[in-house]
Amino acid sequence: MRRLSFLLSIFSVAHALNISIPRLAPATAPVVSPSLISLSIEMDRWIDWAGTTSRNQFFFNTLDNLKQITGSPPQIRIGANSEDHTDFRQDAEFAQAVFPPPTAVVPYPEASRIVVGDSYYATTRFLPPNTHVTWGVNLGSNNVTAAVLEARSIAKAFSSPGIKSAGIVLDYIEIGNEPDLYKNNGLRPSTYTTSQWVTDWLKFAGNVSTAAGITATSHTKFLGASFAGSSHSTSGFSPQAAFQAGLLTGPGKLISAISQHRYSGSFCTGSGGLLQDLMTKSTIRGNLTVFKPDIEATFAQDLDYILGETNSYACHGAPGVSNTAGAALWTLDYALFATQLKISTVFFHVGIGFKYSLIQPITLTRSTLDGTTLPAPAPAHVQPQYYAAIIAAEAIGKTGNAKITELTINHAQIAGYAFYEGSKLVRAVFINSKAYLPESTTRTSVHLDFGFTGDGATAPASVSVRRLATGRATDVSGVTWGGQSYETSDGRVSGALKVETLPVAAGLDIQETEVVLVEFH
Ligand SMILES: *[C@@H]1O[C@H](CO)[C@@H](O)[C@H](O)[C@H]1NC(C)=O
């Protein structure tokens, strides 16, 4: 048995890859935002995330961990499906929400109706200082009064001393979520077109800009589009179609970024094959490069471009796929690759009990996988995807203007990115996206050798290495990063940091379902 595993391990490191890394940042390398991995939060249960009369300390800690690493907390968008089912009543205490019954496929459905008051938006003060926020208001119900009352209350919250003194700022108001689906979900007639949406949107934007004090000189601007899908052309729904239909006229001039949404598919049951598909380097690239024409059209209008809502699969995630260690690798490669298309921020969608939530910020009593009552309540915890946010933060670092370039690696399962500060190479991330599944018999490794190209800086001599350690790709807990765990009762890191130091010339092995962060010295 010993002998067999020895032979297997010899066999399993048979592949070696030479990786060329530019010593200086290529001219094309974009600056990467410290809050590249940000969160989109389902609006109906926002107060479970934030807290009501005092902050939800667990959620705060998970955000603050990231802030301690990069200097900036993740950006937070609150909206999504329930945004278009929200009404306002000034004196409503926090939020009153009505939920449809849970099902096995969707154990934690979105509210069918929610009524919020001033105290609801005021809880934005519980976010970490200096958080940049986006709030959604209701377009779906086609009631301008409701949208105006929400916008006024949002503006009131952001001008309150608690939020102002914490430096928490409102970057955007989003008017309506996924309006391209209104024709399917009954919020508009089945014939609803882009130009009808533009007319609706401009009408609401006129009122909302007045209510929220959005002007040419205000910090707060509008986020435009927020479509679920895209035709990627000037017919149907897409940013380019919306521009052509006059979106950027009148109050549309107050749009400063375009948001689109993306899920890699709609699979409500999971499998090992599905997990591997999600993690695969080429499908990750396929899911993002489809936006190239949309991004180009957006930049042609001098606007920023974000993925304002995204995650793995519909149904709030596929069980045994979206909630696993493998999904952490997907999250990391997906967000890092997005930078290469100049997508500035990637908002991963989260909700209470959603399978693809990076964080479960409160105790749950119902299974997120099938809705059955849990044998014992599950206290607040992070899910494996959270580690992707930590790794991205460590790779990006604290300068606020690090640059990132994807390395050319001619290998179907190895992706790599180099990070630069000033123009100097400082770190690199490598991802082995082969899913090590319960049915896998061997865990293969790929050996990476590094070569440095270009002049102008001395080649590094040694590297320190941190690893994302996972059991099987399907594991839902027990993941560690550099030997440390975030799976703690308060969401803070625990355990001793484990860093290997190696001569550059030795290269390193990366096994299936593993991430390494290499720091160059
Ligand atoms: C990697 O580079 C070394 C040294 O340049 C070379 O000998 C080796 O053949 C290369 N390996 C591959 C797989 O290209």
Ligand SMILES: *[C@@H]1O[C@H](CO)[C@@H](O)[C@H](O)[C@H]1NC(C)=O
């Ligand atoms: C919206 O704006 C229009 C035009 O200025 C105005 O007539 C209307 O009263 C406003 N509606 C609300 C609810 O503020």
Ligand SMILES: *[C@@H]1O[C@H](CO)[C@@H](O)[C@H](O)[C@H]1NC(C)=O
């Ligand atoms: C529109 O919303 C306002 C504020 O909630 C509400 O008072 C009014 O009844 C709504 N109008 C309709 C037609 O539903």
Ligand SMILES: *[C@@H]1O[C@H](CO)[C@@H](O)[C@H](O)[C@H]1NC(C)=O
């Ligand atoms: C998106 O990813 C899924 C797997 O997660 C894959 O089935 C699908 O083909 C990908 N889409 C594109 C356009 O590449």
